[in-house]
Amino acid sequence: MPAGLPASLGCDAVGVPARHGLGMLTRLPHPGCVFSDADWWWWIVPEGSDLELTWPLPSYYSRGACVPTESARLIHWPEDAIPYTPPIPLYLMVCQITGTAPAWARYEPSRAHEA
Numbered sequence: 001m002p003a004g005l006p007a008s009l010g011c012d013a014v015g016v017p018a019r020h021g022l023g024m025l026t027r028l029p030h031p032g033c034v035f036s037d038a039d040w041w042w043w044i045v046p047e048g049s050d051l052e053l054t055w056p057l058p059s060y061y062s063r064g065a066c067v068p069t070e071s072a073r074l075i076h077w078p079e080d081a082i083p084y085t086p087p088i089p090l091y092l093m094v095c096q097i098t099g100t101a102p103a104w105a106r107y108e109p110s111r112a113h114e115a
Contacts, residue, residue: 005033005083010047011065014090015040017058020097025076028093032085034076042072049087056100 013035016024021041025031035042044065055061078084095102 005078005081007083009084011083012045012047012049013042013062013065014045014049014055014085014087014094015042015060015062016094016097017041024090024093024097028085028089030078030080030082030086031076032078033074033083034085035072036075037071037073040072041075043085043090044083045087045090046084049091052104053087053091054103055091056095056098059094059098 018036018039018041021034021036024041024043025034031043033044035044040060042062042065047063050061050063092102094100
């Protein structure tokens with residue numbers, strides 16, 4: 001992470017093929033730090049943004065914000081000094097560009113209180 005940006009929620013990264021990067025950047029509300037190389041764009045999200053979500057292929061979810069390339073460079077600095085891209089809008093956009101229906105975990109309330 002760039003120096004000077006608070007990352008109190010931990011960091012993970014979501015990679016998408018570079019051909020989708022610019023279109024996503026211009027459409028996402030409040031994008032955070034974005035890194036890129038020739039093949040991938042990497043969006044910094046709060047740690048655990050994969051909980052109960054299945055990120056569709058060809059996206060790649062990286063815990064610990066480990067970007068698997070040494071040539072990635074910071075291409076977008078967030079306007080509000082918050083390093084994170086909100087994960088739900090990012091997830092929905094990734095689903096849209098991949099033609100995948102969002103897969104939300106099913107919520108089942110506890111029945112213990114029904115007795």
